[in-house]
Amino acid sequence: MSLRNNQAVLLATAASVLLVAGLALALFWAPEDADQGFSQRIFYVHVPIALTAYACFGWAAWKALRLLWTREPRYDLESYTAVHMGVIFGILTLVTGSIWAKISWGVWWTWSERQLTLFLVLFLFYCAYFMLRFSVESGPRRANLSAVYALFGVALIPVSFLAIRLAENFIHPVVFTRDGPQMSGSMFLVFCVCLAAMLGLFASLYTNELTGKRLDARLRELREAVE
Amino acid sequence: MIQAQGLGRRFGSKRVIRDLDLEVRAGELLLVTGPNGSGKSTLLALMAGLLAPTEGEIEVDLPRGRIGYLAHEALVYKELTALENLDLYGRLYHVAERRETIGALLERFGLWEVRHQRVGAFSRGMQQRLGLCRVLLHGPELLLLDEPYSGLDASARTLVDDVLTEAAGARTLVVASHEPAHVRPLATQALALV
Amino acid sequence: MTYFADVAALARKDILLELRSRDTLPAMLLFVVSALVVFHFSLPSDASVTASTGLLWIALLFTALLGLGRAFTAEREQRVLDGLVLAPCDRSAIWLAKSLGVLVFLGVAEAVALPAYALFFEPVGWELVAAVLLADLGLAAVGTLLAAMAAASRARELLLPLLFLPLVIPVVVGGVGATVADDPGRYLGFLVLYDLIFAILSWASFEYVVAE
Numbered sequence: 092m093s094l095r096n097n098q099a100v101l102l103a104t105a106a107s108v109l110l111v112a113g114l115a116l117a118l119f120w121a122p123e124d125a126d127q128g129f130s131q132r133i134f135y136v137h138v139p140i141a142l143t144a145y146a147c148f149g150w151a152a153w154k155a156l157r158l159l160w161t162r163e164p165r166y167d168l169e170s171y172t173a174v175h176m177g178v179i180f181g182i183l184t185l186v187t188g189s190i191w192a193k194i195s196w197g198v199w200w201t202w203s204e205r206q207l208t209l210f211l212v213l214f215l216f217y218c219a220y221f222m223l224r225f226s227v228e229s230g231p232r233r234a235n236l237s238a239v240y241a242l243f244g245v246a247l248i249p250v251s252f253l254a255i256r257l258a259e260n261f262i263h264p265v266v267f268t269r270d271g272p273q274m275s276g277s278m279f280l281v282f283c284v285c286l287a288a289m290l291g292l293f294a295s296l297y298t299n300e301l302t303g304k305r306l307d308a309r310l311r312e313l314r315e316a317v318e
Numbered sequence: 319m320i321q322a323q324g325l326g327r328r329f330g331s332k333r334v335i336r337d338l339d340l341e342v343r344a345g346e347l348l349l350v351t352g353p354n355g356s357g358k359s360t361l362l363a364l365m366a367g368l369l370a371p372t373e374g375e376i377e378v379d380l381p382r383g384r385i386g387y388l389a390h391e392a393l394v395y396k397e398l399t400a401l402e403n404l405d406l407y408g409r410l411y412h413v414a415e416r417r418e419t420i421g422a423l424l425e426r427f428g429l430w431e432v433r434h435q436r437v438g439a440f441s442r443g444m445q446q447r448l449g450l451c452r453v454l455l456h457g458p459e460l461l462l463l464d465e466p467y468s469g470l471d472a473s474a475r476t477l478v479d480d481v482l483t484e485a486a487g488a489r490t491l492v493v494a495s496h497e498p499a500h501v502r503p504l505a506t507q508a509l510a511l512v
Numbered sequence: 513m514t515y516f517a518d519v520a521a522l523a524r525k526d527i528l529l530e531l532r533s534r535d536t537l538p539a540m541l542l543f544v545v546s547a548l549v550v551f552h553f554s555l556p557s558d559a560s561v562t563a564s565t566g567l568l569w570i571a572l573l574f575t576a577l578l579g580l581g582r583a584f585t586a587e588r589e590q591r592v593l594d595g596l597v598l599a600p601c602d603r604s605a606i607w608l609a610k611s612l613g614v615l616v617f618l619g620v621a622e623a624v625a626l627p628a629y630a631l632f633f634e635p636v637g638w639e640l641v642a643a644v645l646l647a648d649l650g651l652a653a654v655g656t657l658l659a660a661m662a663a664a665s666r667a668r669e670l671l672l673p674l675l676f677l678p679l680v681i682p683v684v685v686g687g688v689g690a691t692v693a694d695d696p697g698r699y700l701g702f703l704v705l706y707d708l709i710f711a712i713l714s715w716a717s718f719e720y721v722v723a724e
Contacts, residue, residue: 159720216678226667228330231370231724236661239717246713254682261692368594370724383600393595395586397532409521410599
């Protein structure tokens with residue numbers, strides 16, 4: 092038990108250190124962007140969060156596959172927790188993306204931002220995941236349904252992205268251009284630190300939540316055994 | 319033929335079956351008794367493979383096509399006729415000489431006259447009898463009967479008695495009933511759930 | 513080959529059921545025409561082709577939802593699905609038979625909807641027909657699986673649209689694009705891609721949706 096505790100503490104410490112370091116670097120050390128000025132720095136937060144959200148959904152799909160393959164119930168909890176984290180990071184992506192859009196172009200939302208639109212679709216999809224889970228009693232059935240749905244989600248990501256790109260041909264949104272960051276060496280370093288920080292945050296939160304849920308389940312089991 | 323170890327099944331937070339060990343060998347007849355809500359139907363559903371255990375394990379040495387499961391509901395389409403329902407199951411179970419087998423069963427269970435009627439118009443007893451036809455259609459080696467006598471009048475009960483007597487020894491049976499008087503003489507094993 | 517015999521037996525059963533009850537298909541036909549009439553009143557008079565095409569696709573999506581909501585009611589009522597799941601046939605055969613049934617219903621609904629659309633709004637070109645046919649495949653495939661999921665839940669009819677709509681956004685893009693864009697081939701190709709990916713995924717995972 093204590094070994095696992097150590098691991099969790101280590102993970103949390105590492106994530107915190109990386110977060111502080113990353114934010115500090117992003118705010119103070121990274122070179123100022125010529126076009127967008129100070130506001131460009133939110134890129135160091137927004138994009139790593141988005142990538143982490145994708146990682147969450149991918150992790151959830153992997154765990155879902157394991158569940159369907161081995162039928163071991165613990166994968167259900169792991170998959171669910173990953174989706175949960177993914178939705179949180181997804182909301183943060185939408186929020187930071189919205190802030191960035193407001194700062195850059197003065198609008199809170201724009202359909203020309205492909206990433207943002209994709210996240211909106213995914214957000215809807217994974218919210219439905221929760222609705223699905225809430226309306227089915229816990230047990231092997233719910234685990235199976237959630238797993239299949241999580242797999243569909245991961246298939247949806249590239250298909251949706253393609254669809255959004257294709258849709259631009261006839262939807263004609265007001266196009267705001269933003270040069271993809273041609274990152275200099277130091278910018279890239281800051282980006283990597285922030286990415287590692289976000290992934291570390293995911294890992295830490297994920298482990299904590301999973302432990303918490305497992306404890307809840309164990310408590311329930313013990314309570315029943317006593318009855 | 320059936321082996322269970324530490325078998326448990328919960329629905330949400332409710333534990334219906336708890337830490338059950340059992341073994342049923344070929345040719346045996348297991349009688350499962352217990353009050354309502356004790357998990358008889360759940361146990362049979364677990365044996366049929368409709369439910370997966372939440373604890374422990376259960377192993378049935380037969381492929382799906384060799385198992386016959388009679389549930390509370392008849393598992394037939396109300397909008398189709400008795401004949402059409404049995405024909406569908408006959409096709410799905412790849413029953414040889416489908417028409418003859420179906421005809422014989424319908425006759426045996428007194429449903430031949432109403433074979434072209436919608437099942438929705440059947441009485442409870444008739445639906446139960448149709449369910450019995452469905453269960454015997456493919457000549458299963460393992461029969462799982464959940465309350466086979468329910469809804470039946472006296473004459474229909476003797477039909478079930480005949481089925482059990484015929485099958486005992488030749489096939490393996492698990493019968494759940496809360497009127498076990500008819501079945502007890504034939505049973506080789508008994509399990510009382512609480 | 514017994515696989516296709518099983519699918520045929522199940523599909524026959526579905527057609528028989530619909531012929532007996534005759535409720536789903538007429539409802540779908542009436543719904544799609546009513547929806548188109550409503551759209552006439554909700555569109556400004558100078559609306560573009562893109563706008564009216566978009567509304568047609570919305571009408572088709574919701575007609576599909578209507579049909580899909582009924583897809584597993586017969587099985588659910590009497591727990592017949594348990595009977596089918598216990599049969600030795602591959603569970604994916606149940607999905608295939610059901611999808612074919614949904615496909616036929618969608619086809620019939622569109623055979624009514626497209627002429628109505630041509631009458632009320634714009635003439636219908638071959639691209640639209642091709643897009644509709646391709647889209648039907650994807651909608652039927654994914655919709656049948658999701659309908660089975662929803663049938664297993666407490667929320668049922670409430671849940672199906674929530675599961676369905678995000679997944680079929682690409683279908684709408686493909687469909688509208690094929691009609692209005694300069695290069696319909698790209699969009700039709702995209703619809704084929706969608707159909708392939710999600711049909712295979714649905715076919716492979718149906719087993720886990722209906723059995724534990």
